Amino acid sequence: MEALGEFETVETPLKPLLLLFTRCANPERDCHNGFRAKEIAPMNLRFYSVLTIALLGSLTWSSRAVQAKSYIAYISDSSNSSVVYWIAKEAGIFKKHGLDLDTIFIDGSVRGIQSLIAGDLGYSGAVGTAVINANLAGGDVAIIQSQMNTLPYFIIGNAGIKSPEELRGKTAAVHIPGTSADFAMRLALSKVGIPYKDIKAVTLGGAPQRLVATVNGQTDFTIVSEGEKLQGLKGGLKVIIDMAKLKVPFQFNCSVATRKKIRENPDEVRRVVWALAEAGHFFKTRKDESIKVMQKYTRGLDRGVLEGAYAANYEFLVEDTYPTLEGLKQTLDVQALTDPRAAKAKPEDFVDLRFVDEMKKSGFVDKLYGRK
Template structure:
């Protein structure tokens, strides 16, 4: 890797550690919002925060970054995180196993990743017997890689070795060091990898596989006790999604700040990926939930007795729609 890429990766790692520090002192009215990253999915929360859109609706939100969706799910179960932006499988598994986690909205209903392979690997068949890195077992990257391998005729349990290596920068570094043969990453690291000569086997977003990649999740208890907070949080979040799509220069600055890169090509590629994968309706995709449930059921068999509707509560989205919020926002 060249010096620019190394600096970029180090910046992402440092940023992850800074945001994931324990919260020592906070206001009683502050809600902790967990985000699984670092990757493009950070953009949604930081736009809403930095543009003052949560404040606009009276929500004091502190964003904390977690290196994997499975770790964020644990923080949700502990009660420290009140609302999270993560992948659907973690919520599906947790609720099936007795937690009261519930999906209240979604912003990405497809897979925004790319599969990046070592420079000598150019075909899917060459992955047989090879090591493929994800963040953690049970995370969104785990489910995504299994779905894509299946689509290309490979059995994740028999044909490849899936290893857990944490964050995307860590996985990319392992690929560069030759410790693994492929990994799953999202913008902007897929572009950085391509610029370094690594093979992009597939841009999964172009496959259009329905999947609850980024959902807004809370708990039944928090919904019961703080319905207006949940509703106002969604208003700020959804307005932030629209803001990013209509304020390119401002969003570029946010991407530059939080992904710690000034490379205009990487910033623009990240922004274009955002536009490509964002679902502006904010509704969870039921077919995508079914896809996630099929995969989660291999680890949590009780999921087979559930329906996609068991994992979602669209009450607030319906209320906002009835009140004309979406119509006003997108006029």
């Protein structure tokens, strides 16, 4: 699914016209009705006038159907980043909790949060750095639950790089600023005494794109999680820095909502939090079914690669879904070096823990895992 706000619930002859008004996450990609954003732009004003009249005529009966569907964005198609969202949908867990919630892919938590603030989404996956940056810039969003509270990343590169110190001056495939991959790259380089300015950074986006560029020799190294690491090793790359071993507290995969959503619909937010906790339990207790879901969303990755990704996810997945305040504090400390606003902020400013607190008090997670 590429279109934001797609009118999936409106089943009428006007649906193709309605879809022309949806916005593609990437304007160069096809929307689901077959039009491209760049193909729509030249259409003349007369056509739009007719279309507007048709839409207004249908608005009164269609509005409820349009609003019935809500979206939760997953912000990475990596096998290590979004599996809880995929399972919540594919295993029917969202529906079990009374949620008419569909998943949509938006590349990167920065873009995901932008779409959330714009009202295109109900919820978004994210990482702590993006949540902090959004709030410091005036965006009123909060972390409502977490899936991973550390940085499960590896810097991998071509076989000619003999030591981490040799990364200096090399070309790196990186993600956009504000993402966890960007933060992890900067942190890893700082650990070996290399300023970020001393590498040649090429922004390529998600892990699959970064991996392909590095395997093909377009870049010398990149940063990836377990699944892409295994693919890279098969492609002749080597591990240069293993950040997973460091177990650095960091707010990695988490779910975000606007505070407006939390105020106006706390019951729905509560059900989302509980559903995602149950999806995590499904993942940990139903391996084969979970790997099949991973295969679907990673376009049929090799079973061996997914086995490794499953093991890494299993190790790092947070059962009680509490965000890491320690990880958020460390991120704030780093950002405070260049942003005075971060120095005044507290980790608690970026979370709303009421729903995970309620879930803990209810004993729901303990019952899932047979501890009660």
